[in-house]
Amino acid sequence: MITAIVGATALAGCGSETADTRDRGAAAFGGHFSVEGALRALPAVKRQDDRPLQVFAGDLSEAAELGDLPKPVDPQSLADWSKGLATPPLFVAASEGLGLQYLQSGAMRKTVGFDARDVTTFAAVEALPEDITVVNLTKGAGLTKGVEATGKGTVGDIDPAWPDDAPFPFVHGVAQRGDEVALSRSSAVLETWTKDNGDSLADNDALVAVAKALDAHGSYSAFLSDGPGKLPNLPPAALKAMNSSMPAFDAVGIAQGVEDGKAVEYVAYHVDDADKAKDRIEKTWTDGMSARTREPLAKLLDVGDVTAKDGVVTVKISPKGSAGLAVQMFMQGDVPFIVVD
Structure with missing residues (x-):
């Protein structure tokens, strides 16, 4: 589901899907965004029934630079930054897990230690009810120690604190792997990502072919579907x-x-x-x-x-x-x- 609109960049992927090349691809995703790198950062979520899965990826740092947006340090600059991400010629279709549409409440930073203003690059896949958003954060930002969910209750259920004091309508699980942090409404998907068995959306040859074609151009954000x-x-x-x-x-x-x-x-x-x-x-x-x-x-x-x-x-x-x-x-x-x- 599209929850916000902004902008981003492009990066090349790696060759064969060995553990070594997958690790390099995941590292490159944070340091230099690409569509193929985003696929390698995401677990191999499968489509549900006849609904295609949807992949979202972007570089918010690049978007802010392209739009000459202010650094979001107070409520006014945060509002200007958020609005600027939706101002032509920029556009990014962002996953719900990025939380852009809930940014003004400040609940996400309060709950997990960071929010969209701290994100450099992100990749997400949605095949509801399964989803996951993986983010890389700016220097100094990070997940609050010991936090494993965005709210009380079962991951995937409606958060009883919404909308007054919760980052999302539904409780998201939160986990960290290396420099990346992931949020998901599915505990199973989050666990798969955390364990990192080597499977990723880059195992889908058709998606990778499309990603390579997009990475050949000077793009700054991407949306894919199977x-x-x-x-x-x-x-x-x-x-x-x-x-x-x-x-x-x-x-x-x-x-x-x-x-x-x-x-x-x-x-x-x-x-x-x-x-x-x-x-x-x-x-x-x-x-x-x-x-x-x-x-x-x-x-x-x-x-x-x-x-x-x-x-x-x-x-x-x-x-x-x-x-x-x-x-x-x-x-x-x-x-x-x-x-x-």
Whole structure:
């Protein structure tokens, strides 16, 4: 679930998934953010039923620098910092575990010792009811010793102290592993991450292929999914009339960038045959109609380069309005992210 909007960077991953390379990938995630590095930092959570899992990743330090945001040291600067993270051309889709939407209460810092203003980079995966958010913190910030949850009661249950004196509506478990801290509504997922058996989302070849494609560009945040968005409540004939011609894809990623002070977005699809799928994907973006607004996509965005490489088709778009257009379209089941046939 998207809980906030901000910005971030890009970093390359490692090769084969040995324990040694996985450790290096996890370390690199904190020191130099990348999409592939974010996948390596997350446990191999599986999708639930027909709902695709969703991955969120970003670099809040880079976002603050790009937006020339103030250091959040008091209520006013905190409000300005938080608002700035949602101001074009920046955009990050953040997991609930990052707590950006609850930042003003101060409850998270009081309870666990840090909050979003102390986070440098983050990676998260949601496949509800399972989820986990992994963060790296600024120097001097850290998890309060002995804290294992964000509230009283069972992890995953509603926090009885919400909304007056709790960081989240649901109790999150909290744990630390090396320099990283994780929060999760699932004790089992948190335990898996803590033990670190070597499995990660980087075991998903399709997600990794998409991550590599995004990391080839100067992106500053990313959202990934292991499947298409939910079909809107429209008959197939209506969707086809909107020039919805997307081929099947088993992973998609969206990365944010800034060029000449304006937002750009890279959308990468993992498909069976990238060369064959390229024209269909490009046609959807250039000639399609929005299922949400019922207007041509060309009114909402400009389409740039479309490339096919290593099983991935990547489309560069420039939103004509706010940044984050592609992520919003995915969440709303719009034409470029649904497969009709």
